[in-house]
Amino acid sequence: MATLVFGSLGSMLGGPLGGAIGSLVGRQFDAALFGSAGRQGPRLKELAVTTSSYGQTLPRHFGRMRTAGSVIWATDLVERSEAQGSGKGGPSLTTYAYSVSFAVALASRPIRAIGRIWADGKLLRGAAGDLKAAGTLRVHTGAGDQQPDPLIVAAEGPGQCPAYRGLAYVVFEDLDLSGFYNRIPSLTFEIIADDGFSLRDMIGEVIEDVDADLPFSGLSGYTSEGSPAADLQVFDQITPLEIDAAGEHLVIAAERRQEAAICLPEPAIASGDGDFGALTGFTRHRAPPPESPPSILRYYDVDRDHQPSLQRATGRSIPGEPAGIDLPAALDAGTARALIERTARRIDWNRDRISWRTCELDPRIGPGTLVTLPGIDGHWRVREWEWRDSGVELHLERALPPTVATTPDLASDPGRPNPPLDTETGQTRLVAFELPFDAATGSPDAPRPFAAVSATSAGWSGAALYADHGDGALHPLGPSGRMRATIGTVASPLPPANPLLFDRTSCPVVMLVDPAMQLAATDTGGISRGANLALIGEEIVQFLGAVPIGAGRWRLEGLLRGRAGTETAIAAHRENEDFVLLDNSLVRVDASTLGSSPGRQVVALGRGDDAPATASLHLDGIGQRPLAPVHPRMIVTKDDGLLLSWTRRARGGWAWQDGVDVPLVEQAERYLVTLGPLDAPLAMWTSTSPTLDIDAATVVRFATSAPHAEIHVRQQGTHALSLPLLLGTLS
Numbered sequence: 001m002a003t004l005v006f007g008s009l010g011s012m013l014g015g016p017l018g019g020a021i022g023s024l025v026g027r028q029f030d031a032a033l034f035g036s037a038g039r040q041g042p043r044l045k046e047l048a049v050t051t052s053s054y055g056q057t058l059p060r061h062f063g064r065m066r067t068a069g070s071v072i073w074a075t076d077l078v079e080r081s082e083a084q085g086s087g088k089g090g091p092s093l094t095t096y097a098y099s100v101s102f103a104v105a106l107a108s109r110p111i112r113a114i115g116r117i118w119a120d121g122k123l124l125r126g127a128a129g130d131l132k133a134a135g136t137l138r139v140h141t142g143a144g145d146q147q148p149d150p151l152i153v154a155a156e157g158p159g160q161c162p163a164y165r166g167l168a169y170v171v172f173e174d175l176d177l178s179g180f181y182n183r184i185p186s187l188t189f190e191i192i193a194d195d196g197f198s199l200r201d202m203i204g205e206v207i208e209d210v211d212a213d214l215p216f217s218g219l220s221g222y223t224s225e226g227s228p229a230a231d232l233q234v235f236d237q238i239t240p241l242e243i244d245a246a247g248e249h250l251v252i253a254a255e256r257r258q259e260a261a262i263c264l265p266e267p268a269i270a271s272g273d274g275d276f277g278a279l280t281g282f283t284r285h286r287a288p289p290p291e292s293p294p295s296i297l298r299y300y301d302v303d304r305d306h307q308p309s310l311q312r313a314t315g316r317s318i319p320g321e322p323a324g325i326d327l328p329a330a331l332d333a334g335t336a337r338a339l340i341e342r343t344a345r346r347i348d349w350n351r352d353r354i355s356w357r358t359c360e361l362d363p364r365i366g367p368g369t370l371v372t373l374p375g376i377d378g379h380w381r382v383r384e385w386e387w388r389d390s391g392v393e394l395h396l397e398r399a400l401p402p403t404v405a406t407t408p409d410l411a412s413d414p415g416r417p418n419p420p421l422d423t424e425t426g427q428t429r430l431v432a433f434e435l436p437f438d439a440a441t442g443s444p445d446a447p448r449p450f451a452a453v454s455a456t457s458a459g460w461s462g463a464a465l466y467a468d469h470g471d472g473a474l475h476p477l478g479p480s481g482r483m484r485a486t487i488g489t490v491a492s493p494l495p496p497a498n499p500l501l502f503d504r505t506s507c508p509v510v511m512l513v514d515p516a517m518q519l520a521a522t523d524t525g526g527i528s529r530g531a532n533l534a535l536i537g538e539e540i541v542q543f544l545g546a547v548p549i550g551a552g553r554w555r556l557e558g559l560l561r562g563r564a565g566t567e568t569a570i571a572a573h574r575e576n577e578d579f580v581l582l583d584n585s586l587v588r589v590d591a592s593t594l595g596s597s598p599g600r601q602v603v604a605l606g607r608g609d610d611a612p613a614t615a616s617l618h619l620d621g622i623g624q625r626p627l628a629p630v631h632p633r634m635i636v637t638k639d640d641g642l643l644l645s646w647t648r649r650a651r652g653g654w655a656w657q658d659g660v661d662v663p664l665v666e667q668a669e670r671y672l673v674t675l676g677p678l679d680a681p682l683a684m685w686t687s688t689s690p691t692l693d694i695d696a697a698t699v700v701r702f703a704t705s706a707p708h709a710e711i712h713v714r715q716q717g718t719h720a721l722s723l724p725l726l727l728g729t730l731s
Helices: 019-034 150-156 199-203 228-238 333-349 524-528 696-705
Strands: 060-067 070-074 078-084 093-107 113-119 122-125 136-140 168-176 187-192 221-224 241-244 250-254 282-286 294-301 307-312 323-331 352-358 370-373 376-388 391-398 428-434 449-455 463-468 474-479 487-490 509-512 533-536 539-550 553-563 577-581 601-606 613-615 630-636 642-647 671-675 683-687 691-694 710-715 725-729
Touching (some): 060 093, 060 199, 113 136, 221 228, 228 323, 352 376, 642 710
Antiparallel strands (some): 060 187, 070 093, 241 250, 370 376, 487 577, 601 613
């Protein structure tokens, strides 16, 4: 039997075994296991950025790891322009967006899947598989029947596009670069290569006839960028390996611990020149301590998104820089601390060495066998042996006692991570409406349509807005931006109330689209400054208090009703009406693009939406419609005629100070007074002042032909008629 045992894999092909083992290992394992000359072993490194270089090594990944990859194909930037109108007679605004398509090679062996993707340190793809930027991602796992990517085939031609079988890569198609300064960002990928892996998975892919069924307890992933021998050298530092090349298979295993150690016979005395221990048959010595024993283990911490980390072994500090072990593996801080502690202790115990000569060799003794020696305490492990004329010389190493090999439960801390937010994209929610004219922010001749665009999750990145004139064609209105509007629904109808007083009895409950959204209370001073203005259905209100009652529901208290000329909607509420907080999160919509078709709608489409969100306009036309007059008066004159009067209101004149009439916003002051039904009046009068005289004869004639007919007045504005005001009824 010929056996080769390695304490250090660097001596694998050396030693006195010579021809037989050298030939066996040299022919079968040298090239496969060690690779070409000059290769460096694996090194732990910071998460590199995605690069594209000829001759770059593509690593093999096992378990779950994080890697940068290498760009293997890319298109030029694609520029898209979109023109948006800025109103009637105004200049148009052209916006530009850029996207790119490219492929990134990730692993030189097949993988199972891709997990998260980081771009410039932020999540581009979350744990749920959702992309945080617009575009399409295709994952090619490197299977043996892998087909070429259709985009690359279309761009390069069928004869120029390989299938990259055995190579795992991803393809981004039309990735939106607006969030990355219009460049391809630095990407890192979470690779899911295997559910579990062992040393056999790593070596068996390179060399046949190897028995290396050695699981790696506590390691969730490993990256190999060099030869298998380099990987074995790394693992041998933290988990001593025994390599047996005597049989038909190469056997690689961890240190064995038998139930009972084998007792060696008494040492044999030699008489030849140069033989060690000529009179005793053995020699014992203690190797000097290494100048810089490894006391640091560098690794990728799974609790910190596979960021590089390190753990230190306990012990006395030594002068100079401490040596470290680079383990390109993913593990937690506790496992890393245990590994470096065991390594430091083993190095100290293994310094005790014995050379023992025997004339007979028990066939049970093999690589790493534990033995005991007559007259010498402790257990010893066989590391090397050599046939000599004077006997078999065994080179032994002190084995760790079980009590020392057991690592105590030591504290370990991976450090506090600062992971990027991984929130769901969420579904887009939309409410569209027109707001009344505001003298401080607009022209009385231009409508003010708005869109309140929001989503069910804070991970929402905005939506594209379009106008639908009712024919299904979409006309771009521009992006919504990332700021979410505070919107929701009011389940129960809001009861009627007096618009001139605080409504302290109505307490509507608002269900917001995202439970994380907040409403805030204010005071009467805030109300006077326009705080807490909200749209409920077709009515604009203000509220003093907002009380959270759980699960995204808020109870509103202390309402001012019918604000900004919406008092006619006070008695027209229904179930499940829209709620919108009217703040600076609203998006102004181009009225000219929106059009004036009766069936017009606003459409919003976000990246994660199952279907577009659509909304018709609330308060349609209110921005250019005069306010209905107030304070109706009807007086019977001495000659039995009627004197009608009313008080004018003006668009945008919400603060009525000192009882003085507000300025006229319309081009001229005109009123339309009608008798009878509004859609088919019996008589009409026009007036240029807020009064009208109807003579007695006219009153008698209509009182006889249409008793109890109602008289209404509407202001004739520049663009529309106001809502009617009831002045009285003929008796």
